[in-house]
Amino acid sequence: MMQESGTEATSNGPANENGGASVEGVPREGRPKSAAPSAEVTAADFLHLQQHQALQMARQILLQQQQQSQPQQLQSQQNTGRKSPKANDKQQSLQVPVSVAMMTPQVITPQQMQQILQQQVLSPQQLQVLLQQQQALMLQQQQLQEFYKKQQEQLHLQLLQQQQQQQHAGSKQSKEQQVSAQQLAFQQQLLQVQQVQQQHLLNLQRQGLLSIQPGQTGLPLHSLTQGMIPTELQQLWKEVTNAHVKEEHNNSSSNNGHRGLDLSSPAPPKNPLLNQHASTNGQYMSHKREGSTLEEPSPHSHPLYGHGVCKWPGCEAVFDDFQSFLKHLNNEHALDDRSTAQCRVQMQVVQQLELQLAKDKERLQAMMTHLHVKSTEPKATPQPLNLVSNVTLSKSAPEASPPLSLPQTPTTPTAPLTPLSQTHSVITATNLHSMGPMRRRYSEKYNMPISPDISQNKEFYMNTDVRPPFTYASLIRQAILESPEKQLTLNEIYNWFTRMFAYFRRNAATWKNAVRHNLSLHKCFVRVENVKGAVWTVDEIEFQKRRPQKISGSPALVKNIQTSLGYGPTLSAAFQASMAENNIPLYTTASIGSPTLNSLANAIREEMNGAMDHGNSNGSDSSPGRSPLPAIARSVPLQRPRREARRAHTV
């Protein structure tokens, strides 16, 4: 009591400052809700504004074309009529230059969605709304692309006419002015639609529906759209873009940067062949199929083709070779209503999965955060370098979470370290009194072998001032077993503690005393006189004897422990079976081999020994094959007699 209060007095949670400075976007309650509505509204606004602008620009150009060429009038009117009619009157004033329009933020990308999700900015209802909006936008964009494609054809015809006129009249100047004016307008429109298309491609790409090679991520802006236009238009486009596209490209690339990193790779795309193939009909569906097939560097790898089976949803057609698959892909899954619908379904599936993933991530974050928060408060050190000054799993909630979480969290120390200065006080208030000695490490309580945990989270324990959730006995044993000769002097054990655990780099008097106490107290630690002095070794038999009755009686408990500790069903089942049927002493598989295997062996061994009977327990010399002690060490068991003598003396 006195000791605890003494250490407790030092625990003014200075860890809070660190927690506040967290970089990671650990979900914090409270803040998100206020931020949610504004984010949603702005996103939707941008969304609508952008669509309107794109439509308006397209309409404008169409009008210009109609003035010059009548044959397309009917079609154009159909197009304009099909699009939202009310936009006409509204958007007279909305004739924003494309460059400006492109500056406006894009639609919500999946990444942004992810961010929003992870930040817990939105409620599920709001997320639903956003998802629906995104879906609607995609539909609209698709329609816009169809419209754009038709318009391209019109322009193509028109240009052909103009070229003929040029050839006949020979008056280049006026014609060129006409053309350049058209070019400008068209360029603007093109950029706008490119943007939309790019957005689609990126969406699909992110969702795994479209496989564009990393080096070709620059394709959408230039080449894919180039592929859409007839060759003559490409020429025009190049001429115009020579002067203008750079700034436009900068704009778009800056937008890319705003949206996400993965698309901003500016590989200059100059492969007309691929491009033309890749965008036969201006639909992202076609990009998905043909673009991925033709742009694939490795000829036989296709996201829709695996193990000789077409992976198109619901297809599963079998093919002997890749070519026949491609044929099948182009024939059976061409751009039609069915494929489009399937693609939409797939998009929804992906989105749902992303949602689910985000939720699970969030849950994991919360779990990790929660557990680390618990461990932050008690017994903060005078010089608390890290938030997690102490993992004292002792009293509050010792069993439920620690065995699971602790081995996980240490592997990602930075993430959980950020937590929550806010919830900090709240949660820790419940276990303010829970500090104190590290009682009940789960290594003991659950017979948890510490080896896997230590090896997995070595760096974490080394660098983080977290109290390891193991008993002193377990740690000492681990230290000894890790040594080459399975024996250590007391000082070497000390060094191991300080080397492996940042936590033991302070309060030396306390834990060193505890180490000595444990060494003396537990029979499993055998003191051996060596050439260079006394060394300590481990008597595995005795070590396993320490807690026999607990686990031996309940295989179910063991199973639960095993599974909950993450060893998986295999080990658990094996362990359970062997425990139920025979008491094979696996502990002879001592510590050789790789650390991982070694740890696993230790794990099994410990569990097995905890469960088996202790009939053959007498004497540390009785099992030479099992004992990891070297011959020298085993030969001179000095400790016990002395201890016995002393005890007899005192008692």
Place this chain on the structure above:
DNA sequence: GGTCTATTAAACACCC
């Protein structure tokens, strides 16, 4: 509530 075990502190002894 009893028992077992772990942790911590402390006293003490021995040895160099």
Place this chain on the structure above:
DNA sequence: CGGGTGTTTAATAGAC
């Protein structure tokens, strides 16, 4: 004598 090492006891607390 002091420090390191080792032993033992006592108090306390959690888990079963």
